[in-house]
Amino acid sequence: LSHGAGGRAMAQLISGLFHQAFGNEWLAGSNDQSAFDVTAGRMVMTTDGYVISPLFFPGGNIGSLAVHGTINDIAMSGARPLYLSASFIIEEGFRFSDLKTIAESMGAAACAAGVYIIAGDTKVVERGKADGLFISMTGIGLVADGLDLSADKAKVGDRVLLSGSLGDHGVAIMSKRQNVAFQTEIVSDSAALHSLAAAMVAAGGGGIRVMRDPTRGGLAAALNEIALQSELGFHLQESMIPVKPAVAATCELLGLEPIHVANEGKLVAIVAPDSADAVLAAMKAHPLGSNAADIGEAVADDHKFVQMTTDFGGRRIVDWLWGEQLPRIC
Amino acid sequence: MTMGGEATALDGRRLRLHVRGAVQGVGFRPYVYGLATRYRLGGFVANDPHGVIIEVEGERASDFVAALPLEKPPLARIDEISVHPVGAMASEEFCIRASKQGRVSTRIVADAATCPECLSELFDPASRFHRYPFVNCTHCGPRYTIAERLPYDRPTTAMKRFAMCKVCADDYADARSRRFHAEAIACPQCGPRLSHEIQDIAAAIAAGKIVAIKGLGGYQLICDARDEAAVQRLRQRKERDQKPFAVMVGSVDAVAGIADADAAELALLEMAPRPIVLMTSRHRLAPAIAPGLSRIGIMLPVTPLHHLIFEALNSVHKRAGESWATVATSANPGGEPLLLDNREAELRLAGIADLIVTHDRDIVTRADDSVAAVVAGRTRFIRRARGYVPEPVRLAQTVPPILAVGGALKSTVTVTRGNEAFVSQHIGDLDTAEGVRFFEETVGHLLSTLDVEPVVIAHDLHPNMASTRFAEASGKRLIAVQHHHAHAASVMAEHGLTGPALALVLDGFGQGSDGGNWGGELLLCQSAQFRRLGHLAPMMLPGGDRAAREPWRMAASVLHGLRRSDAIATRFAAQPQAARLCAMLEQPGVPVTTSAGRLFDAAAGLLGLCPVQSYEGEAAMKLEAHVRTPRIAKSGWTIEDGVLSLFPLLARLAAEGIDPVDGAGLFHGTLAAACVDWIGRAARETGITTVALSGGCFLNAILSSEIERGCIAAGLSPLLPRQMPPNDGGLSLGQAWIAALKLLEPQGQEGTA
Ligand SMILES: [Fe+3]
Ligand SMILES: [Mg+2]
Ligand SMILES: [Zn+2]
Ligand SMILES: [Zn+2]
Secondary structure, three states: OOOOOOHHHHHHHHHHHHHHHHOOHHHHOOOOOOOOOOOOOEEEEEEEEEOOOOOEEOOEEHHHHHHHHHHHHHHOOOOEEEEEEEEEEEEOOOOHHHHHHHHHHHHHHHHHHOOEEEEEEEEEEOOOOOOOEEEEEEEEEEEOOOOOOOOOOOOOOOEEEEOOOOOHHHHHHHHHHHOOOOOOOOOOOOOOOHHHHHHHHHHHHHHEEEEEOOOOOHHHHHHHHHHHHHOOEEEEEHHHOOOOHHHHHHHHHHOOOHHHOOOOOOOEEEEOHHHHHHHHHHHHHOHHHOOOEEEEEEEOOOOOOEEEEOOOOOEEEOOOOOOOOOOOOO | OEEEOOOOOOOOOEEEEEEEEEOOOOOHHHHHHHHHHHOOOEEEEEEEOOEEEEEEEOOOHHHHHHHOOOOOOOOOEEEEEEEEEEOOOOOOOEEEOOOOOOOOOOOOOOOEOOOHHHHHHHOOOOOOOOOOOOOOEOOEEOOHHHEOOOOOOHHHEHHHHOOOOHHHHHHHHOOOOOOOOOOOOOOOOOOOOEOOOHHHHHHHHHOOOOEEEEOOOOEEEEEEOOOHHHHHHHHHHHOOOOOOOOEEEOOHHHOOOOEEOOHHHHHHHHOOOOOEEEEEEOOOOOHHHOOOOOEEEEEOOOOHHHHHHHHHHHHOOOEOOEOOEEEEEEOOOOOOOOOOOHHHHHHHHOOOOOEEEOEOOOOOOOOOOOEEEEEOOEEEEEEOOOOOOOOOEEOOOOOOOEEEOOOOOOEOOEEEEOOEEEEOOOOEOOOOHHHHHHHHHHHHHHHHHHOOOOOEEEEEOOOOOHHHHHHHHOOOEEEEEOHHHHHHHHHHHHOOOOOOEEEEEEEEEEEOOOOOEEEEEEEEEEOOEEEEEEEEOOEEOOOOHHHHHOHHHHHHHHHHHOOOOHHHHHHOOOOOOHHHHHHHHHOOOOOEEOOOHHHHHHHHHHOOOOOOOOOOOHHHHHHHHOOOOOOOOOOOOEEEOOEEEOHHHHHHHOOOOOOHHHHHHHHHHHHHHHHHHHHHHHHHHHOOOEEEEEOHHHHOHHHHHHHHHHHHHOOOEEEOOOOOOOOHHHHHHHHHHHHHHHHHOOOOOOOOO
């Protein structure tokens, strides 16, 4: 893609590409805004920027990731995602064919999830002003009456339910970046979680207190944040946390712990003890939760520590890392 | 000790003496009473907020003043005596006056092992303390570990729940008694009781059982140190694979049977703090005690209970030709702090110990056993805790009140008051909730027993340490201190040095001022500032902390650096990740480190000594254990722009089939010589000849003595840690000293170099 000269033709080319890839009645209208009907109830809205490297990884690319990530942020409130908007910052020289692939996978991801990308914008910036492609995405959704999930709602005794194996996305990205291939390719778990979340809400109703998608910072960051907001601690059992062998081996190689590694298709739910079995059963019945597990419980703790009983028997603090994982051993 | 005031023209006048130091709760007043009575003086002695105040009058008052510091009780420490003449009162009687309450500015003394007098009472059938496991007096027994706060009086200790019987009360009130104001006084009639009979405990140990006993600062695990099966069982149950266990013997005579000890080591062993002392092992005990190591940690009985157990073992369970030795290891579950609560201990030790021996005297403050060695004739601490804490480090000047919170592993904290720095006992690692709680308790206990309100909290640069977060949450003014600067400053603080000085810090890891992974640093320290004159040549650290646990990774990193990556997969074929690690080393973005600790790991890994460590420092200790004679490899290092590279040496160690004994000798000798060369060049450039030696690698006795010797031979003045361990246990003292110097700087000159 070029910047400046020929801008008009280029803009048309790009907008044509997106219109085709996202194909819906709103975009076809070619307005600067899209109108839609509002029904009664509470709406949720989220926005997120997607800046990743590499842009293509096993199991997806920045486009599908953006759609999934935005849908998941909405779904974690228990809401049904409805509409998305996307803004693209494209570096001059970016290959049109790559952009096309990305746009198409966004369209496919949205279509599969039953949501529509109804507004968008593209800017091509000079070489060096962006690293290939940045996507900024906003989404809105509708929450059912009476549902009020929030990070400050966990209670002592609640169960911690995890929808599947940890670390797949982060390790897929990192093994690509560090070129440490494994016999079996590690594929990102990038997926839209709203139907899993809906199945859980249907099974657990008011028993679900909090849902989170443990993206950057991993499960450790998600649970530490809930612990802080809800003013309690968590005790986890390492042996209960599913991790794929290839992911575990790569984490070991890189000196990382799966609990700190990013996921893009997993959720963690804090559930009242008497609803936990029903919710876990609903998770296991859903294709995205077939490896779901009860991995621990919320406990009273004035330090608000997340602690994990390790496979060696000791119980240690699962830290909330600020910045990257720095060495500690002196 | 210093003496001040006018002490002339004494005759016929009354003298007032103020004594400062560790003079309360150590039998100082009865001692003064006895001395004054001996010289037929009138007057009084009393505790006051600063120590002890004495007034004497009579003909021989000057003899009294001269004798006072000479004959002091064993646990007393006199820092200062001032003498002033006051008006005579013609009093002929000498008395002990009741303590005045006031602002606290004295201190609690450290716990001390059973004294010879109590020991003879323990085994004297005629004594009322015969076979009583809690006998103590003002010369010995628990102090710091049973004190809740100051003043150190029975109602503020764990003894408050035991009402003294008539005989004890009389002893306690008798100024001529060794138990006058012995706050922990107790006898079989009125004191704490043990949960089991000594004979049953001894029988269990003799039968190969694992016994937990409640000691001074926490629970200990004991088993027969000659019974390999028992020791293996203890390893299994404690889930402690290789880390060495300390050993206890009944008396100093029993040491010769298991270790080659010199006079200095035996003397250290017998001192009142009763540390574990590392000595050359004769390998006479169960091999599982200290696998692959040349040194063994030995301690003597600390409490009457230990003495009773050994007496029973050596008489009832006597073995021909050898005296008893037991394992004596702290009963902390997997790296957590010591247990101190009876119920908690029973709960958590149930799966480890066959027998749990407790008693009803609470441990208020936990303290691990201290560990020390004699290096080049001087005491070197490895872990400073029971018996030494809370003895302060004297600083070169009075400083503002500061709290320094240390690092994250082998933590201690330091609180300053006046010209003293109180370094806490070894707290341990802060990666468990119990560890963090113990850390917080220790901070609280130190601040309240010292009655100090810090104006500043000093902490490490690393953002993810629990200690750093504690500092950040305090709302106080903070001073962040670079890790290795703190290591250097710890030694400088001990030696009363404000700089300028060179500092060689050979350490594992610390976050650098530039965010890098520092560890082998040559610094120039001046007041609160430092400049990085040089560092070890960076090595790749493949897998961060994983590389620190797996020396084979560091060896692979070296092979990669030597362009011999092809050898990695074959040499480390036993490591499932070897091929992938090799691929990873080829990619950009692998972190690097200037760590000296990782250099040891690399050497151990290349020599095949310890591909994977099961405890921190294992590879370096096993490498050291292989040294027969340190030798210097010709052209084994280069120094360029301050960067010391040992790659030529490592290339020799990477040779196929090198004998580990040769390799270990070559590594130690060459590294030491290279360091001396490195320091020497910096000394010539800067004109500074004083050099502080610090960092965890100075726990290595061979490296430490070689560098020290080399420095002296080169005309330099090396300073080594004497009162603190060189590892992260000394960090908090260094942080406090840097913060103090920063606060004392003239306004407007703040900032780091
Ligand atoms: Fe250190
Ligand atoms: Mg998000
Ligand atoms: Zn005594
Ligand atoms: Zn009594």
